[in-house]
Amino acid sequence: MITVGTASAAPGEMAVGRLEVGESRDGGTVGLPVAVINGAKSGKTLYIQAASDGDELNGVGVVQRLVPQLDPAEISGAILIVGIVNYHAFQVAQHRNPIDDRKMNRAYPGDERGTSSERIADATFKVARGADLILDLHQGSTSQMINEVRVRCGRHHRMHAECLRLAKTFGCGYVLDQKGPDGQLARAGPDASIPTIDPELGGCVGWDEESIRLGVRGVHNVLRGYGFLDGDVDLEPQTRARGFDQYGSPAGGLVRFKRALGDEVSAGDVLFEITDVFGQLKSRVTADHSGIFWRARRLPQVASGEYVCSVGIDIDSY
Missing domain, CATH: 2.40.50.100 (RNA polymerase II/Efflux pump adaptor protein, barrel-sandwich hybrid domain)
Incomplete structure (x- = not known):
């Protein structure tokens, strides 16, 4: 049995639920939407999250389209998904968490006694730490941007080669290989010895169907390339910027x-x-x-x- 928040799934099952991350201003519980897809066969664990910036919705679109395509009976290993990370910002279609005016992707690995963003980062990172691979789905906010994948650990990090391999497997065509700011999940994951990438799926207001399609394809590439699903991935050359x-x-x-x-x-x-x-x-x-x-x-x-x-x-x- 694998449990994330209120979602528990036995081998060959999928479950959805909520991961409690605090309370809102009316005293009600704040829970993030989570899914556990526990494969029928043993294998690695993949963690996926979306919308750590509340107006970056293409990752939510990827999750919405991806999950119905996944059959636990065909999967080796487990997939853990937090569909919306920045709960408060998502509700008001803002980039930053309005409760503490923090950018969520500068709060990792988090603090269970900290600000709203730090508590959410702490709760989600505790889930992510149990995984073998991490995908943190982003987009270029509401500006216009190519579809790319970011490797943020820095080229001298011990996990750099593994993160670069994961980026190539995802396969958007473009990679930014540049050390990111402190507090990014794509920094905290490698520091915990977990290959982590930050797919930046275009940039738009609302969401873009082509970027979402590429994101769904990228996740499927990872699932096949790392043995979650049967099939091979043709690792095409990627254009990298440093x-x-x-x-x-x-x-x-x-x-x-x-x-x-x-x-x-x-x-x-x-x-x-x-x-x-x-x-x-x-x-x-x-x-x-x-x-x-x-x-x-x-x-x-x-x-x-x-x-x-x-x-x-x-x-x-x-």
């Missing part, structure tokens, strides 16, 4: 992009122009280095100094 150049606007006005997501750019290529409301050119911004046009703001209006786009740099294939 960092970003980020570009702000030198002037206020309206953005006119000259590159699309995923385009290769060379140093000196025009990335975007800024015009006034009448279409008169105010400024033109070019790339500092060669790379991949990775991320861009969604709204066209900008103030001087405001973020506009990012280019993935130090590119290779692996």
